[in-house]
Amino acid sequence: MTMLSEFVAGGRRVAAHRPAPRAVVDAATWHQAAQALGDERATLFGLWGERDAAHLALLDDGTGEIAVLSFACPDRRFPSVGALHPPALRLERAMRDLYGLVAEGAPDTRPWLDHGRWPNSRPEAAAPYDFRPAEGESLHRIPVGPVHAGIIEPGHFRFTAGGETVVRLEERLGYVHKGVENLMADATLERSAQLAGRVSGDSTVAYAIAFARAAEAALGVDAPPRALWLRALMAELERLANHFGDIGAICNDAAFALMHAHTGVLRERVLRAADVAFCHRLMRDGVVPGGVARDLSPEGSVAIRATVGEVRRRFPALIALYDNTASLLDRTVGAGYLRPELARQYGAGGYIGRGSGRDFDARRNLAYAPYDELRFTVPKRGDGDVNARVWIRIREVEQSLDLVDQILARLPQGATRIELPPAAGACEGLGLAEGFRGDVLVWLRLGGDGRIVRCHLRDPSWFQWPLLEAAIEGNIVADFPLCNKSFNCSYSGHDL
Amino acid sequence: MRKYIFEGMIRRPLTEGAPKPGDAATAELARAVEGAARRRLGRSLSIRAVDAGSCNGCELEIHALNNAFYDLERFGLRFVASPRHADVLLVTGPLTRNMREALERTYRATPDPKWVVAVGDCAVDGGAFADSPACVPGGIGAAVPVDLHIRGCPPRPTDLLKGLLALLDAQA
Ligand code: SF4
Numbered sequence: 283m284t285m286l287s288e289f290v291a292g293g294r295r296v297a298a299h300r301p302a303p304r305a306v307v308d309a310a311t312w313h314q315a316a317q318a319l320g321d322e323r324a325t326l327f328g329l330w331g332e333r334d335a336a337h338l339a340l341l342d343d344g345t346g347e348i349a350v351l352s353f354a355c356p357d358r359r360f361p362s363v364g365a366l367h368p369p370a371l372r373l374e375r376a377m378r379d380l381y382g383l384v385a386e387g388a389p390d391t392r393p394w395l396d397h398g399r400w401p402n403s404r405p406e407a408a409a410p411y412d413f414r415p416a417e418g419e420s421l422h423r424i425p426v427g428p429v430h431a432g433i434i435e436p437g438h439f440r441f442t443a444g445g446e447t448v449v450r451l452e453e454r455l456g457y458v459h460k461g462v463e464n465l466m467a468d469a470t471l472e473r474s475a476q477l478a479g480r481v482s483g484d485s486t487v488a489y490a491i492a493f494a495r496a497a498e499a500a501l502g503v504d505a506p507p508r509a510l511w512l513r514a515l516m517a518e519l520e521r522l523a524n525h526f527g528d529i530g531a532i533c534n535d536a537a538f539a540l541m542h543a544h545t546g547v548l549r550e551r552v553l554r555a556a557d558v559a560f561c562h563r564l565m566r567d568g569v570v571p572g573g574v575a576r577d578l579s580p581e582g583s584v585a586i587r588a589t590v591g592e593v594r595r596r597f598p599a600l601i602a603l604y605d606n607t608a609s610l611l612d613r614t615v616g617a618g619y620l621r622p623e624l625a626r627q628y629g630a631g632g633y634i635g636r637g638s639g640r641d642f643d644a645r646r647n648l649a650y651a652p653y654d655e656l657r658f659t660v661p662k663r664g665d666g667d668v669n670a671r672v673w674i675r676i677r678e679v680e681q682s683l684d685l686v687d688q689i690l691a692r693l694p695q696g697a698t699r700i701e702l703p704p705a706a707g708a709c710e711g712l713g714l715a716e717g718f719r720g721d722v723l724v725w726l727r728l729g730g731d732g733r734i735v736r737c738h739l740r741d742p743s744w745f746q747w748p749l750l751e752a753a754i755e756g757n758i759v760a761d762f763p764l765c766n767k768s769f770n771c772s773y774s775g776h777d778l
Numbered sequence: 779m780r781k782y783i784f785e786g787m788i789r790r791p792l793t794e795g796a797p798k799p800g801d802a803a804t805a806e807l808a809r810a811v812e813g814a815a816r817r818r819l820g821r822s823l824s825i826r827a828v829d830a831g832s833c834n835g836c837e838l839e840i841h842a843l844n845n846a847f848y849d850l851e852r853f854g855l856r857f858v859a860s861p862r863h864a865d866v867l868l869v870t871g872p873l874t875r876n877m878r879e880a881l882e883r884t885y886r887a888t889p890d891p892k893w894v895v896a897v898g899d900c901a902v903d904g905g906a907f908a909d910s911p912a913c914v915p916g917g918i919g920a921a922v923p924v925d926l927h928i929r930g931c932p933p934r935p936t937d938l939l940k941g942l943l944a945l946l947d948a949q950a
Contacts, residue, residue, distance in 0.1 A: 461912030483835025
């Protein structure tokens with residue numbers, strides 16, 4: 283029996299939770315699970331609350347086994363996971379802000395998403411934020427944001443620097459908190475799916491897939507095969523567009539605008555093909571619970587094929603340009619080094635984890651359809667710097683091009699959407715999708731009326747933002763934009 | 779790199795012709811822009827983008843305006859890093875309560891004459907997030923005066939371009 287199944291067996295199993303098991307456990311098992319995370323015998327996959335319970339999702343990286351443990355807390359207190367496993371700390375602070383659950387024994391109880399500006403804010407959230415001190419001779423502090431110089435999302439960075447070198451970075455996020463989970467409570471599946479697709483615009487397809495899979499799991503149905511393949515097609519186009527954008531933007535932040543101009547063209551080509559194929563440049567609202575909203579038109583597949591061909595012709599020269607420009611590599615190699623131990627501890631997904639040796643990709647490790655039938659490799663490196671994260675993206679672009687080819691060649695015929703059955707009583711589902719940035723997790727509970735009771739959406743950025751603080755240490759302040767861009771965490775996905 | 783620079787000189791540019799300014803946008807602006815302001819500014823505008831809680835979808839399309847296909851700068855429109863250099867604030871998102879003060883301060887830091895363009899369904903009226911207690915009811919307009927609305931989720935780059943060109947036309 284695996285450790286995770288032992289945890290589940292030690293509790294009261296919840297019947298209508300699919301596909302992974304969920305069990306309500308006692309304080310002892312909860313503590314053991316937190317300890318297992320702290321000892322890195324399992325990876326923290328999610329931690330969220332509701333009125334009277336805390337839920338903890340654990341992942342076995344190797345086998346892909348997932349379990350959800352719940353701790354009933356009618357008194358709104360639960361034993362802190364963060365006390366044993368720091369990656370849980372910000373999640374616990376958010377649980378306090380949004381659901382009033384207190385993580386007992388947590389070393390950090392500062393408000394996180396609550397800035398003291400909501401109608402129901404906690405009084406202590408209105409106090410000036412207590413940034414951690416950094417002491418030493420002639421250190422100075424640089425506050426940046428929430429409004430930044432570029433066209434990017436808002437967040438606050440507090441640098442402490444000794445001369446040019448960053449001694450400490452502390453992030454303060456939450457500025458774009460829109461209350462998405464709150465809006466979903468008691469909403470229809472249709473409305474909630476739209477909200478899920480608006481959690482992080484760059485990952486709208488990934489979120490929509492994760493949400494749809496959670497809803498379908500809860501209802502015990504499967505989307506038709508053609509729909510699953512079309513979802514994967516959209517997901518790979520989304521990955522391509524974002525990786526092109528990122529590769530260019532990283533080089534641009536190293537003052538190499540030529541790359542940015544060229545990858546910008548490739549990105550635009552992908553978005554235009556997506557527009558022809560799925561009637562929206564970002565493919566928003568294309569994936570719905572039960573299938574996909576629109577079938578792929580013949581012009582759509584022509585447009586996608588043409589784009590793939592164009593990218594194949596142009597991209598190799600750009601890779602060579604990156605690889606042969608010493609002044610550019612001088613900026614990216616060695617900058618923003620993320621230690622593999624930290625990537626593993628935080629369960630960092632996407633190019634951040636894979637650039638620092640964490641060999642995890644939900645498409646392969648959790649092998650959801652149609653990826654179980656597709657051929658692709660997951661690139662991995664151990665050097666953990668900005669350069670590594672660029673190369674992971676480059677290799678993933680190549681893989682995605684192959685995947686798009688395979689999908690178009692083997693796209694099954696048939697229906698693209700099924701009618702969802704009415705919910706037979708309360709039921710719960712867990713859904714995952716590998717977005718360009720990493721794994722997106724969605725958990726939801728449906729009521730007997732088919733409406734959402736509680737839905738939680740966990741962005742990969744939760745386990746990546748804290749690592750940026752570590753990666754920037756010892757770099758010069760001027761390299762922050764470069765390092766930050768190489769992480770490209772989502773503000774909106776995190777703030778929710 | 780030399781190869782790219784050489785090719786750039788001989789290849790046909792990708793840049794598209796300018797779209798016609800949107801009629802609705804022109805009408806809205808004709809009302810909004812004051813004659814005095816028109817004379818004070820030349821035919822070039824500096825734009826400062828402010829994210830007031832967007833999902834980042836609108837930002838992606840604003841970014842696209844800078845790519846070779848849309849090439850915003852050929853119209854004399856450019857993005858600047860500070861509101862103190864800006865004539866236009868391009869504001870996205872439903873206006874979260876946590877961003878309200880930052881938006882108001884950015885607006886105050888922008889010298890007169892200035893215009894505010896609300897970009898995206900969220901910015902117009904809260905969009906998908908309209909009923910959230912975490913957002914300010916009424917979208918961007920609840921905190922700062924809005925001169926032009928550009929709808930869409932997100933608006934296409936051509937829609938953004940139409941709106942911004944209307945802004946230029948109205949002040950020329
Ligand atoms: S209008 Fe749409 S794309 Fe723009 S911020 Fe709102 S949800 Fe995102």
